[in-house]
Each structure stands twice: as structure tokens, then as C-alpha cells.
């Protein structure tokens with residue numbers, strides 16, 4: 001496949017096919033919590049879509065997955081409007097692409113001189129709202145602007161504090177995930193009961209949260225890590241790393257592997273460290289997130305309709321089994 005020689009007419013029909021296929025897979029993944037292809041297959045086709053759209057920007061349709069976050073929300077759960085949109089993350093698949101991202105970032109924003117490196121937890125994003133330190137509402141990301149109200153389900157998760165250490169008003173964002181051990185035993189049980197096993201821990205976590213009965217969520221042993229603030233007037237820190245420390249002090253579960261890096265080679269060290277430690281962790285990670293550490297700069301750099309421009313996800317290469325699948329299933 002070479003986008004250079006693609007005529008506009010061919011691009012048009014190719015885009016229709018790609019958008020339809022990707023939207024179908026997104027529906028299965030986000031709304032049904034039951035994907036039919038590996039993520040690497042989806043990512044490969046998505047990249048092809050991006051390349052064609054880059055060559056012919058006037059052909060970009062509003063329905064394209066590059067123009068929207070996540071999927072639609074389920075009708076049987078109540079809706080929550082996100083005052084601050086819940087975004088996705090841009091991604092890179094090699095250190096070379098990461099280097100190009102960093103170069104662009106610093107060229108456009110020479111003040112950027114530190115990054116916070118974090119693990120990319122393989123779960124689904126949640127938003128948690130507290131009034132006077134009391135947990136009052138929790139929701140899914142949904143399509144980024146409207147999510148599903150899953151407050152009662154989130155109340156069953158032990159790592160989510162019902163009451164913070166200080167009576168503050170705050171809304172935070174984080175990841176809800178299913179630990180590897182819980183995933184294995186859940187799927188064993190489902191197979192015994194003649195139910196379809198979940199494809200991966202992320203879909204298992206999503207299926208377990210988007211439930212009408214909180215008792216089901218409770219039985220699934222989910223956990224959380226909080227990594228961002230959406231609304232908080234009392235924040236003292238002016239860095240991402242300092243903010244994570246404050247969130248921990250408020251009582252949130254924060255993944256404490258984060259590390260500040262000053263340059264590309266320190267970022268690569270962090271990546272190498274967790275690429276080799278990945279299998280020893282009790283929860284799944286699918287990459288490393290690199291964030292501009294200065295919060296004022298984050299705000300200044302801003303975001304697209306879909307992703308922040310001040311951060312990037314370095315995705316781990318797919319496992320061998322997934323690569324094989326890719327050869328077979330990537331037919332478009």
C-alpha cells in the first residue's frame with residue numbers, strides 16, 4: 001500500500017471502506033465490550049486511514065474515527081455530561097516515531113524541558129467527582145463529551161475512596177482495570193459456566209463496569225489508578241508529577257512508578273525498564289505515556305478534537321500471536 005500514488009477517486013472509495021470497517025470494530029469494542037479483531041489489526045487500518053486523510057484532508061468525514069473519541073453510550077445507563085472533555089491519546093509505535101514527536105513538540109514549544117513518564121494502564125478511563133471530599137458521581141468516558149453514570153458500580157471498588165483526606169471539591173480522571181489474576185479466574189469461571197470468555201482484561205473491565213447490577217461489578221475485583229485532574233481549584237503543584245503526589249495525599253490510588261525525564265534518552269531508559277518489567281506487574285500495561293510535566297505548558301499547548309498535543313502514548317509492539325493474526329486478517 002502506497003498512499004503517494006492513490007488518486008482522489010480511489011482515496012474516496014478507500015476511505016468509505018476504512019471508516020465503515022473501523023466504526024464496526026469500534027462498535028464491537030466500545031459498545032459491546034466484545035472485539036472481534038486484535039488491537040494491532042485495528043491500529044494498522046487506522047494508520048492507513050490517517051495517511052489517506054493526511055493526503056486528502058478535504059475528504060475527512062465527520063464520522064471518521066480520527067474525528068471522535070471512543071464509542072457511543074449505552075441507552076440503559078443514565079448519561080453524564082463531561083464539563084471537561086475526556087480525550088484519547090495520540091500514539092507512536094517505535095522509538096523513532098517517539099523521537100519525531102518530541103522534536104516537533106520542542107520545536108513548537110521551546111520551553112518544554114521536562115516530561116513525566118507514566119505506565120499506560122490497560123483499562124478504561126473513568127471520571128470521579130467529589131464534593132466536600134465525598135464521592136458523589138463517577139462516569140465512563142463514552143464519546144468524550146457524554147459518558148455513562150456508573151456511580152453505584154464504582155462505589156463497590158475498594159481503591160476508590162468514598163471520602164478524601166480533605167473536604168475538597170475535585171473531579172479526577174483515571175483508569176479502571178482488572179488485575180491479571182482476576183481476569184484469568186473470571187474467564188475460567190465463565191468457561192465453566194458456558195459463557196463467552198472476555199477477549200482481554202480491558203474489555204473485561206469495561207463489561208464489568210457497565211452493568212446495571214453493582215453486585216456484578218463488585219464480584220469482578222476491579223481496581224483503579226488516578227492520573228489526572230479535570231477540575232480542582234486548590235491544586236498547589238504546577239507539574240504533572242507534583243499533581244500525582246497531591247492526588248495520592250488526598251487518598252487516591254496513584255501508580256507510583258512515574259518518573260520525571262529531562263530528555264529523550266531518559267525517556268527511553270524508562271521505556272526499556274518497563275518493557276522488561278511488564279510481565280512482572282500484576283496489571284496489564286500496553287505502553288508508556290510521556291507527558292509535558294509543566295501544567296501551565298500543558299494548557300498552553302492544548303489539544304485537538306481527540307488528543308492532547310502535550311502527551312503521547314508509546315505503544316508496545318504487539319505480541320507474536322497478534323502479529324500472525326494481523327497477516328491473516330488485514331485484508332482491506
Ligand code: NAD
Pocket residue numbers: 025026028029030035036037038039040042043069070087088089091118119120121122123124125126174175227289313
Ligand atoms: P488508548 O487506550 O490507546 O489511549 C488513551 C487512553 O489511555 C486514555 O483515554 C486513558 O484511558 C488511558 N490511559 C492509561 N494510562 C494512562 C495514563 N497514565 N495517562 C493518561 N491516559 C492513560 O486510546 P482509546 O481511544 O481509548 O482506544 C484506542 C485503542 O483501542 C487502540 O489501541 C485500538 O487498538 C483499540 N481499539 C480496538 C478495537 C478492536 O476492534 N480491537 C476497536 C477500537 C479501538
